[in-house]
Amino acid sequence: MVKIDTEKCVGCGACAADCFPQELELVDGKAVPRGVNCIACGHCIAVCPTDAVTLAGYNMGEVLECASLPSRLDPQVYLNHLKTRRSIRRFQNVPVTREQLELILEAGRFSPTGGNLQNVSYTVFQKDLPALRTKLIDELKLMGDEAARAGQKISWYSDMWLEMYGEYHAQRKDRLFFGAGTAIVIASDSPQSACIAAAHMETMIYSLGLGMLYSGFSARAIMHSPALQKELALKENYQVYAVLVVGCPDVNYLRTVPRKSADVVWR
Numbered sequence: 029m030v031k032i033d034t035e036k037c038v039g040c041g042a043c044a045a046d047c048f049p050q051e052l053e054l055v056d057g058k059a060v061p062r063g064v065n066c067i068a069c070g071h072c073i074a075v076c077p078t079d080a081v082t083l084a085g086y087n088m089g090e091v092l093e094c095a096s097l098p099s100r101l102d103p104q105v106y107l108n109h110l111k112t113r114r115s116i117r118r119f120q121n122v123p124v125t126r127e128q129l130e131l132i133l134e135a136g137r138f139s140p141t142g143g144n145l146q147n148v149s150y151t152v153f154q155k156d157l158p159a160l161r162t163k164l165i166d167e168l169k170l171m172g173d174e175a176a177r178a179g180q181k182i183s184w185y186s187d188m189w190l191e192m193y194g195e196y197h198a199q200r201k202d203r204l205f206f207g208a209g210t211a212i213v214i215a216s217d218s219p220q221s222a223c224i225a226a227a228h229m230e231t232m233i234y235s236l237g238l239g240m241l242y243s244g245f246s247a248r249a250i251m252h253s254p255a256l257q258k259e260l261a262l263k264e265n266y267q268v269y270a271v272l273v274v275g276c277p278d279v280n281y282l283r284t285v286p287r288k289s290a291d292v293v294w295r
């Protein structure tokens with residue numbers, strides 16, 4: 029999968045030294061792939077001083093030169109961004125554009141995955157969002173009914189699901205997507221890969237001046253419903269680990285909020 033341009037390769041060994049699976053070695057002063065353990069992570073491309081490395085099957089045209097890019101984020105600016113971030117539950121009737129969605133999905137695509145499996149899929153709902161919302165709220169009602177029949181309560185959520193169902197069907201009150209016009213369903217066979225992608229997408233969403241909500245209710249409803257899973261055409265062993273509800277905020281928060289101290293053990 030790795031290809032070395034022997035005319036450009038100067039045999040510096042940087043690629044071999046940075047190759048986690050030890051796929052590259054130096055032979056007669058040139059980098060040579062073993063052809064055994066490549067995970068297509070691209071570290072060899074990123075570290076090569078002479079641009080001698082390519083990956084078959086990948087678009088090398090999207091590779092950027094780091095020297096031409098802005099320097100790293102200011103750490104305090106980034107921390108302040110995290111502190112001012114709020115879950116949004118009041119959205120304007122303003123659509124998220126295709127261009128904005130492409131940037132959000134790019135943030136997910138370039139998120140790290142274990143072994144570089146790139147094992148995350150995305151389903152973007154806009155046109156079909158109203159139908160999805162109804163199916164999810166109906167499924168939450170079934171989950172609430174099941175809990176009630178069993179004499180159980182799923183936290184205070186199960187009572188809320190029943191209230192949401194009644195309000196939605198009687199008044200069209202939306203307490204699931206809160207008027208947002210976009211939802212992104214994130215699935216994977218790895219909760220870690222899915223959640224890392226979701227977090228990076230979240231940062232992009234707020235950088236675009238949009239807002240979002242992690243809809244845990246939606247993810248639970250999908251995984252409770254074989255019909256919804258079939259509709260999403262989930263890959264084998266994939267589960268939905270995050271649903272991002274995205275839109276233009278209809279609320280302006282004026283200050284950050286307090287948090288408990290971090291639970292840290294220094295060793």
